[in-house]
Amino acid sequence: AATAAPFTQASPGASPGQTATAPAATTQNYWTNFRGPKRDGNYEAMPVLTSWPANGLTPIWKQPVGLGYSSFTIADGRAYTIEQRRGQEVVAAYDVATGRELWTQRWNAAYSPGDDTGDGPRSTPTWDQGRLYALGATGELRCLDANSGSVIWGKNILSDNQAPNLQWGVAGSPLIVDDKVVVLPGGANNKSVVAYNKMTGAPVWKSLSDQQAYVSPMLVELGGRRQILIVTRTGPGERGEHAARRRADETARALSGLGVTARALDGHAATAAIAGAADPYRPPRPGGLAPP
Numbered sequence: 001a002a003t004a005a006p007f008t009q010a011s012p013g014a015s016p017g018q019t020a021t022a023p024a025a026t027t028q029n030y031w032t033n034f035r036g037p038k039r040d041g042n043y044e045a046m047p048v049l050t051s052w053p054a055n056g057l058t059p060i061w062k063q064p065v066g067l068g069y070s071s072f073t074i075a076d077g078r079a080y081t082i083e084q085r086r087g088q089e090v091v092a093a094y095d096v097a098t099g100r101e102l103w104t105q106r107w108n109a110a111y112s113p114g115d116d117t118g119d120g121p122r123s124t125p126t127w128d129q130g131r132l133y134a135l136g137a138t139g140e141l142r143c144l145d146a147n148s149g150s151v152i153w154g155k156n157i158l159s160d161n162q163a164p165n166l167q168w169g170v171a172g173s174p175l176i177v178d179d180k181v182v183v184l185p186g187g188a189n190n191k192s193v194v195a196y197n198k199m200t201g202a203p204v205w206k207s208l209s210d211q212q213a214y215v216s217p218m219l220v221e222l223g224g225r226r227q228i229l230i231v232t233r234t235g236p237g238e239r240g241e242h243a244a245r246r247r248a249d250e251t252a253r254a255l256s257g258l259g260v261t262a263r264a265l266d267g268h269a270a271t272a273a274i275a276g277a278a279d280p281y282r283p284p285r286p287g288g289l290a291p292p
Contacts, residue, residue: 010149011104029075032127034173039218061099066090068120068137069171075127075146078102082134084110084120089136091125091144103149111137111169122171122214126181128198133181137169141183143201153201161187161194161206171214175228180204182228186212193217193230208232 028045035041066083073080079094090106112119125134132146139158142151158165163185172184180195187194192208210232218229 010144010151011106012102029127031072031074033073033175034071034124034126034216038220039175039216063094063099063101065092066120067118069118069122070120071124073125073127073132078146080125080127080132080134080146082121082123082125082136086110089121089138089140091132091134091142091149093146093149105134105142105144105149105151107136107140107142109136109138109140113168117168122169123173123216126174126176128176131198133174133176133198135170135172135174135183137171138165139163139170139185141174141196143181143198152199155196155201157183157185157194158187161185161191162189163187163191163212166212166214168214171216172212173216175217175219177219177228182217184212184215184217184230184232186210186232192232193228 030037030045031043033039036043065081066085068082068084070082074096077096079096080091081094082089082091084090085106087108087110088106089109089111090104092104093102094100095102110119111121121135121137123135123137125132127133127146130146131152132144133141134144135141135157139156140154141157142154144151157163158170166186170185175182176198177195179198181198182193182195184192185194186192187206188209190209191206192210192212194206195204196202197204213231213233215231220227220229222229
């Protein structure tokens, strides 16, 4: 079983002879979640360049990073990600303008699936109100001060919920919903979807008993109700649906899958799996059963 790694002091990233500077001020932090504000890969902040130079865009800076599949979230002029550096998972903050590493926070964890799918973390950190929520491939969850990298609280979501790791590691990026951070440990006995208090790490609710898939939860409105949309894998070769209502305004809905993406489209939850076909789902009407 996985155990929580000890907390370490954040390491400043300024190179010798350099002085760390405060990030550039921004009026709005937009790309603070995996795949954007709605987690659907849709960018609406400003027009996007659609006609590129024949030789491509000119690089502004380059920075070597560790292994892994994590992308970036951006806030207050900083780019946040999580990497594998030798025997440790490392959350790192980079200056967007220069690429300079500003700080790192690390713990002992080295995830390797033992095949050619690649080593290192899978999920992307989530920024919320000056805090960063980072989840490693072995289940280590940290709430960090986004300015300094210092640990506010942390735990291992697998050992905390008696859940085995997936074959290719924990992949779901943490989701902030009001005062909660929602993660997907995939434990049995109603410990598959778990919400912790985002300020303290105290458990708030736990739901479902499904094995998880390689997907991040989304906050959507379906059937006239705010819901948490998730995708789970109930078992090898199985396809099914499970619903768990935790509060009047929050419903965790699980559709089976493996490597999956999901999106809310015109009142439907559309999912597409690596190991399966696209699967649209129409949510239940408020106070009623799902339509045929």
